[in-house]
Amino acid sequence: MKKLHMKLLALCLSASLCSTVFAGCGTQNRETADTETQTESQMEITTFPMPEGPDESEIVVEPVENISDDFIRGMDASSVLVEEKSGVTYYGYDGKEQDVFMTLAQSGVNYIRLRVWNDPYDKDGNGYGGGNNDVATAIELGKRATKYGMKVSIDFHYSDFWADPKRQHAPKAWEGMSADEKCDALYDFTKESLTKILDAGVNVGMVQIGNEINNGMSGETETDAVMNLLKSGSRAVREISDSYKQDIQVVVHYTNIEDNDGIDWIAQTLSDSGVDYDIFGLSYYPFWDGTNENMQTVAKNLQDKYGKKVIIAETSYCYTAEDGDGNANSLVGTDDLVDGYAATVQSQASMIRDICAAANDVGVAGVFYWEGVWIPVGEATADNSPIWEKYGSGWASSYAADYDPDDAGLYYGGCSWDNQAMFDFKGHPLASLNVFKYLKYGSTAPLAVDAIPKISVTCDVGKELKLPEKVDVIYNDRSANKQVAVTWDKDEAAAIDTSKGGSHEVSGTLEDGTAVTCYVEVEMVNHVKNPGFEDVDTSMWKVSYEGDSNPTDFLEKADDAYSGDFSFHFWSESDMEFSIEQEFTDLEPGTYQLFAYSQGGDLSEDSVLELYAVANGEELKDSFMLTTYTDWKNPKIPEIKVTDGTLKIGVRMKCNANSWGTVDDFTLNRISD
Numbered sequence: 250m251k252k253l254h255m256k257l258l259a260l261c262l263s264a265s266l267c268s269t270v271f272a273g274c275g276t277q278n279r280e281t282a283d284t285e286t287q288t289e290s291q292m293e294i295t296t297f298p299m300p301e302g303p304d305e306s307e308i309v310v311e312p313v314e315n316i317s318d319d320f321i322r323g324m325d326a327s328s329v330l331v332e333e334k335s336g337v338t339y340y341g342y343d344g345k346e347q348d349v350f351m352t353l354a355q356s357g358v359n360y361i362r363l364r365v366w367n368d369p370y371d372k373d374g375n376g377y378g379g380g381n382n383d384v385a386t387a388i389e390l391g392k393r394a395t396k397y398g399m400k401v402s403i404d405f406h407y408s409d410f411w412a413d414p415k416r417q418h419a420p421k422a423w424e425g426m427s428a429d430e431k432c433d434a435l436y437d438f439t440k441e442s443l444t445k446i447l448d449a450g451v452n453v454g455m456v457q458i459g460n461e462i463n464n465g466m467s468g469e470t471e472t473d474a475v476m477n478l479l480k481s482g483s484r485a486v487r488e489i490s491d492s493y494k495q496d497i498q499v500v501v502h503y504t505n506i507e508d509n510d511g512i513d514w515i516a517q518t519l520s521d522s523g524v525d526y527d528i529f530g531l532s533y534y535p536f537w538d539g540t541n542e543n544m545q546t547v548a549k550n551l552q553d554k555y556g557k558k559v560i561i562a563e564t565s566y567c568y569t570a571e572d573g574d575g576n577a578n579s580l581v582g583t584d585d586l587v588d589g590y591a592a593t594v595q596s597q598a599s600m601i602r603d604i605c606a607a608a609n610d611v612g613v614a615g616v617f618y619w620e621g622v623w624i625p626v627g628e629a630t631a632d633n634s635p636i637w638e639k640y641g642s643g644w645a646s647s648y649a650a651d652y653d654p655d656d657a658g659l660y661y662g663g664c665s666w667d668n669q670a671m672f673d674f675k676g677h678p679l680a681s682l683n684v685f686k687y688l689k690y691g692s693t694a695p696l697a698v699d700a701i702p703k704i705s706v707t708c709d710v711g712k713e714l715k716l717p718e719k720v721d722v723i724y725n726d727r728s729a730n731k732q733v734a735v736t737w738d739k740d741e742a743a744a745i746d747t748s749k750g751g752s753h754e755v756s757g758t759l760e761d762g763t764a765v766t767c768y769v770e771v772e773m774v775n776h777v778k779n780p781g782f783e784d785v786d787t788s789m790w791k792v793s794y795e796g797d798s799n800p801t802d803f804l805e806k807a808d809d810a811y812s813g814d815f816s817f818h819f820w821s822e823s824d825m826e827f828s829i830e831q832e833f834t835d836l837e838p839g840t841y842q843l844f845a846y847s848q849g850g851d852l853s854e855d856s857v858l859e860l861y862a863v864a865n866g867e868e869l870k871d872s873f874m875l876t877t878y879t880d881w882k883n884p885k886i887p888e889i890k891v892t893d894g895t896l897k898i899g900v901r902m903k904c905n906a907n908s909w910g911t912v913d914d915f916t917l918n919r920i921s922d
Contacts, residue, residue, distance in 0.1 A: 292450055296398035297355045304692045307680035308598045309725045312691035313606040320605070321560060321615020322685035323360035323402065324353055324671075328380045328623040328642065328664075329390055335626040335642040339676045349622055350390075352678050354397035357686025360454065361394035362402040362562075362617050363387045367420035367438060368409045369641075371648045377410045378637065378646035378661065384442045391451030400454035402500070402617070403446060405482065407435055410645075410653050413461040414504060418653065419468030428474040431467055432481040439485035447493055455498040457562070458482030461532055463503050463515070476522035483525045499525065502562050504532035506547045507539035516555045528614065529555070530562030535587050535600065536580055541607035549611045561608055563619040565669045566600040567592045568681060573625030573674040574633055576643065576663030583703075591700030592668070595725045598681035605688055621671035621682070623664050637663055699723045704757075704767045708747055709774040709919050711839060716742060716755060716767055733759050737767065747771050773918035776841075777831060777898070780915045782815040790817075794827035801827055809911045811846040811881055816911035819849075823906045830899025831915070836891050840921045843898055844885035849875035849910015856904040860884035863897040875910050888920075 303312070329349055333339075341347035342355070350361070365387045369377040380386065391401045406412035409420045419426070423434050439458070447453060458479055459466045466475045483499050490497040501519065506512055516529065529551045533544050548559040570582030570592045582592035590596040605616050626642045627633030637643030643663040650658030667674065671682040683692070700723045708714045719732040737757040745753045753769040778789040782803050792801055800821035810816040817829055843862050852858075852875050861870040871884040889896065900912050 294398050299357060299686050300690050303690045306692035306694050308595050308692060309694050310598060310602050310684055310687040310692045313609055313688045316609045316688050320609060321360045322357050323362055323615060323617030324358045324621050325362040325617055325619045326622045327364045327382050328620055330386050331380050331640045331642040335636045335640040337624060337626060337676055342678055350393045350397050354399055356682045360400045360402060362404055363390055364404040364406060366406055366409050375648035376641035376646060377649035378641040378643050379411060381641035384445055388446055388449045391446060392449055395450060395452040401451050402455045403453055404457040404460055405439060406460045407467045410649055414463045417465040417467060428469055432477050435478055436481040436485045439482050440489060443489045453497055455500050456486045457500040457502050460502055461504045463505055472518060476524055479524045498527040500528040500530045501526045502530035506531050506533055506544060509547055512547050513550060516551055520555055528558045528560055530560050532563040533561050534564060536585055545607055545611045548613050552612055559613045561616040564604055564616060565619045566597045567668045568594045568597040568679060569668045571668060572629055573667040574627055574663040575629045576665055578668050579665040580669060582668055591723055593700050594679050594681045595699040598684040601684050620666050623666050624670045624672050624676060625667045625674050633663055694725055696729060697725050698763055699725045701765055704765060706767055706769050707774060708769060708771045710750060710771060711748060711919060711922050714745055714747055735759055735765060745769060776917045777915045781813050781913055782817055783813045789831055790829055792829050800825040811913035816913040818911045820909040821906060826903045828899050828901035830897055833896045834894055836894045836896055837919060838892050839919045841889045841891055841917055841919050842887050843889060843917050844883055845900060845912060845915045846881050846883055847875060847910060847912045848879050848881045850877045852908040853905040858902045860900050862886050862889045864889050864891050
C-alpha cells in the first residue's frame with residue numbers, strides 16, 4: 250500500500266469515520282501525481298458510514314419519512330479545480346485542510362454532478378471562466394469523487410460555455426453546420442468524451458444530454474432539430490453503456506417548472522418524437538420557481554403520465570446575505586427570501602431538507618444541490634478580477650466576450666453564488682452540509698433563535714408612532730416558531746420627530762434577552778387603495794359614464810402606464826363623459842394632498858378634465874389638459890381638510906370622439922394635523 254493511502258487510512262480509522270476498499274476504476278493520486286501513478290485495478294475507494302439514528306448537531310433536521318438509502322443526495326462541484334488553482338483552500342470538519350470531495354462524502358453526499366463544455370477557451374488558450382469545464386477538468390474532478398465512493402453525473406452542455414434558457418450557443422467547432430451535421434458532431438463528441446472519462450476510472454452513473462434546453466440546444470431552436478440532437482446524444486450514451494457493460498442513465502434537463510403546461514408539452518414532445526431517455530431532470534430554485542407543492546405536481550405528472558424517473562437536477566438556498574467577493578449575488582438574502590426561511594445556516598439546511606422531503610414524497614429519485622462548493626476568491630473589498638481572469642474562477646472572464654457578447658461580454662466578473670455555498674467564505678464546511686446525512690434519522694440541537702424577520706414600521710407624518718408589542722421569531726426547531734413580546738427603548742422612540750419624514754432605528758429586547766432593532770420610516774403614506782391599478786381587484790374604484798358604451802378599461806401595457814404595467818385607459822369613437830373615483834370613511838382627521846398622473850392626446854380645446862376631491866360637502870378641483878403621448882400631466886390639490894374621516898377623490902373627463910389617454914398613480918398623503 251502506498252504511503253499516502255496509509256496516511257488516509259490511519260486518519261479515517263482514528264476518527265472511526267471511513268472504510269476503505271479497492272475497486273477496478275483507476276485514478277491518479279492527486280497529492281503524489283508527479284511521482285506515483287496508480288493503475289486502474291489499484292484504485293482505492295474510501296466510503297463513510299451514515300448515522301444509524303438521530304445525531305446531536307449544530308442544526309435541527311427533521312427526519313424524512315420513508316426516505317431510501319438510494320435517494321440521490323447530489324452536489325454539483327464543477328468549480329472546485331479552478332477554485333483551488335485560484336488559491337482557495339477547503340477544510341474538513343476538524344478544521345484541517347482536506348480534499349473537498351472527502352468532506353462531501355463524509356456529509357452524506359453520494360452523487361457529484363459535473364458540467365462539461367466542448368472548448369471553453371479562446372484562440373489564445375484563455376479560459377472563458379465559470380470553471381473552464383472541459384473534458385479534462387471533468388476527468389480530474391470525477392476521479393476524486395469516485396475515490397470517495399460517489400457516483401458522477403456528467404452534464405454535457407453541448408456548448409463552449411453556459412447553456413440555459415437564455416442562451417444555447419453551438420460550440421465554435423460546429424459553426425456553420427446544418428442541424429443534421431450537428432447531430433453527427435454531438436454523437437461523436439459524446440461518445441469520445443464519455444470514453445475518455447470512463448477509461449480514466451470515473452464511476453459515471455448518469456449523463457445529461459443538454460442543460461436547461463427549454464428554448465433550444467446547440468444553436469438550434471426548431472423542435473424537430475432539438476429532438477434529433479437529443480436522439481444522437483442518447484444513442485451515444487447507450488452504445489457506450491453497452492460496450493462498457495455499465496448502467497448509465499440518460500437525463501434530459503429543463504427548467505421553468507412553474508409553467509406546468511409547458512413542461513407537460515415538452516414531455517409529450519419527447520414521447521411523440523421517440524427520444525430515448527430514463528430521467529427527466531428539473532431545475533427547481535424555490536426563490537424563482539414556485540412552491541414545493543407545484544414541484545410535486547409537475548414531478549408526479551412526469552412519472553404517472555410518461556413513466557419517467559424524475560430528479561431535481563439543480564436547487565439551492567442562501568445561508569447569509571453577505572457578499573464574499575464584491576460581485577453581486579443572484580439571491581441577495583434580504584427581500585427576496587422564501588417566506589419562513591431566513592438567510593442562515595439553519596434555514597439553508599431546513600430548505601434543502603424540505604425540498605428533499607417533498608421530492609421523496611412523490612417518488613422523485615433525488616436532488617442535486619447546485620455549486621455548494623463555489624466560494625469567494627479573494628476578499629469582498631479587493632479587486633479579484635486578475636485571479637478570475639487568470640484561472641476562470643468567476644462566472645465569466647472577459648475572454649468569453651467573443652463567444653457570448655450579449656451576456657458574458659458585458660457582465661463578466663466573479664461568483665454570484667458564494668452566499669449559497671455550503672462552505673463559508675474561507676472554505677470551512679457549514680453545518681448545513683450535513684443535512685444530506687441527516688435526512689433519514691434527523692438531528693437535534695439545543696433550542697435557539699435562528700432568525701428574526703426584519704421589523705419595520707411605517708408612521709404617517711404627523712401621527713403617533715406605534716411600535717409592535719410582539720415580533721415574529723424563527724427558531725431552529727420550527728415547531729417553536731411564535732410571536733414573542735418585545736420591550737423597546739423608550740428614549741429612542743421618544744426622540745423620533747414624526748412631524749417630518751425620516752428614517753430611524755429603535756433598539757429592543759426580547760423576553761430571553763435577544764437584542765432586536767425596529768426600522769422606522771416616517772413618511773407620507775399613500776392612503777389610496779390600489780393606486781396604480783396593479784391589483785386584479787379594482788372594486789374599490791367606481792367608474793361612471795354617460796351613454797350606452799363604456800369608453801374606459803384597465804389597460805395592461807407598461808408603455809402607457811406612469812409606473813408598473815397597468816393604467817386606467819380611455820378611448821371611444823364617440824364623445825365621452827366619465828369619471829373614476831374612490832371613497833374613504835376612516836381617514837385620520839387632518840390636512841391631505843392629492844395628485845395623479847395622466848397622458849394622452851387628440852383632445853379638443855373644449856374638453857374638460859379635472860382632478861377632484863370632496864370633503865365636508867365642499868369640492869376642490871384642479872383642471873388639466875392632455876397634449877401628446879407620454880407627456881405626463883400631474884394635476885394636484887395641495888390642501889384638503891378632512892374632519893370626519895370621509896373623503897371622495899377622483900378624475901372626471903368630458904372629451905371629444907377619438908381622443909385617448911390614461912390615468913395612473915393616484916396619491917393621497919396626510920401632510921399635517
